[in-house]
Amino acid sequence: MTEIGAFFAMGGYAGFVWSAYGIAAAVLGGLSVYSWRRYRDSIVTVERLQQDLGRRR
Amino acid sequence: MINWLANPARFMRLSARAAPWCGWAAAFVLAVGLFWSLVVAPPDYQQGDTVRIMYVHVPAAWMALSVYLFVAVASAIALVWRHPLAEVAARASAPIGAAFTFVCLATGSLWGRPMWGAWWVWDARLTSVLILFFLYLGYIALANAFDDPSRGGRAAAVLALVGVVNLPIIKFSVDWWNTLHQPASVMRIGGPRIAISMLAPLLIMAVGFTLLFVALLMVRMRTALNERKAMALRLNAGAIPAPRPGRERVASANTVVP
Numbered sequence: 001m002t003e004i005g006a007f008f009a010m011g012g013y014a015g016f017v018w019s020a021y022g023i024a025a026a027v028l029g030g031l032s033v034y035s036w037r038r039y040r041d042s043i044v045t046v047e048r049l050q051q052d053l054g055r056r057r
Numbered sequence: 058m059i060n061w062l063a064n065p066a067r068f069m070r071l072s073a074r075a076a077p078w079c080g081w082a083a084a085f086v087l088a089v090g091l092f093w094s095l096v097v098a099p100p101d102y103q104q105g106d107t108v109r110i111m112y113v114h115v116p117a118a119w120m121a122l123s124v125y126l127f128v129a130v131a132s133a134i135a136l137v138w139r140h141p142l143a144e145v146a147a148r149a150s151a152p153i154g155a156a157f158t159f160v161c162l163a164t165g166s167l168w169g170r171p172m173w174g175a176w177w178v179w180d181a182r183l184t185s186v187l188i189l190f191f192l193y194l195g196y197i198a199l200a201n202a203f204d205d206p207s208r209g210g211r212a213a214a215v216l217a218l219v220g221v222v223n224l225p226i227i228k229f230s231v232d233w234w235n236t237l238h239q240p241a242s243v244m245r246i247g248g249p250r251i252a253i254s255m256l257a258p259l260l261i262m263a264v265g266f267t268l269l270f271v272a273l274l275m276v277r278m279r280t281a282l283n284e285r286k287a288m289a290l291r292l293n294a295g296a297i298p299a300p301r302p303g304r305e306r307v308a309s310a311n312t313v314v315p
Contacts, residue, residue: 010107027159
């Protein structure tokens with residue numbers, strides 16, 4: 001077996017090891033992306049409301 | 058120190074600079090940690106390559122416990138001293154803690170199947186961590202259950218404080234009861250009992266997870282403060298009479314605010 005193949009095979013436990021790292025990456029990465037998008041949205045909302053308020057004054 | 062940090066305007070100024078630094082530091086440290094965990098660290102002489110699951114599982118478990126402690130301390134400060142940022146911090150961190158707890162449970166299950174022969178067993182350690190996960194979910198549900206955010210916040214803060222009793226149960230469950238889960242190997246009296254080649258990636262991943270937590274916490278707190286500001290602006294907009302027709306959009310947004 002090649003060195004790369006052995007790396008991905010994880011000594012025969014590929015399914016368990018890669019699933020564990022995959023779930024961790026998906027959950028923590030997903031939370032990071034969600035939190036970041038909501039943050040951008042909150043900035044846009046505040047700016048829009050401030051503009052609206054400014055125009056009405 | 059807490060008083061000084063509890064000023065939301067000061068927090069916004071500081072976190073605007075600190076959050077990106079923490080985020081990039083987390084990405085860098087986690088990249089190093091992943092390389093070390095998956096490539097550099099040796100396979101275990103008994104467990105083979107499944108031991109690599111440890112480098113995600115154990116730091117996630119540490120984060121699950123320490124983030125809960127953070128939620129509880131912030132809740133206590135919010136209840137007793139009514140610091141404006143404490144409740145925001147508790148609310149912002151609970152979903153992060155829940156995510157770490159889920160990662161801990163899922164990776165533990167994927168480690169248990171090849172090593173114990175079972176995805177799940179109802180022993181003291183696993184059950185008490187599952188309860189921790191439900192405590193997080195209960196906190197999040199309660200914090201968002203009321204139209205008036207401050208009422209939900211207080212109820213959730215009380216739940217967070219009561220749930221602290223679960224933390225020592227989790228920590229000492231492996232000593233108090235017969236359990237399939239192995240006892241502590243790193244945070245034990247007499248120092249860590251784990252080879253340095255495995256301790257190094259474990260600690261690097263723990264530092265990476267901590268940095269990720271701090272970065273996410275700041276981003277989520279900034280989001281919450283922005284959303285509060287938006288709510289105040291909407292109320293403010295409703296108080297000023299509209300100068301011309303066609304601008305009811307902002308005023309009508311008021312109706313969702315109790």
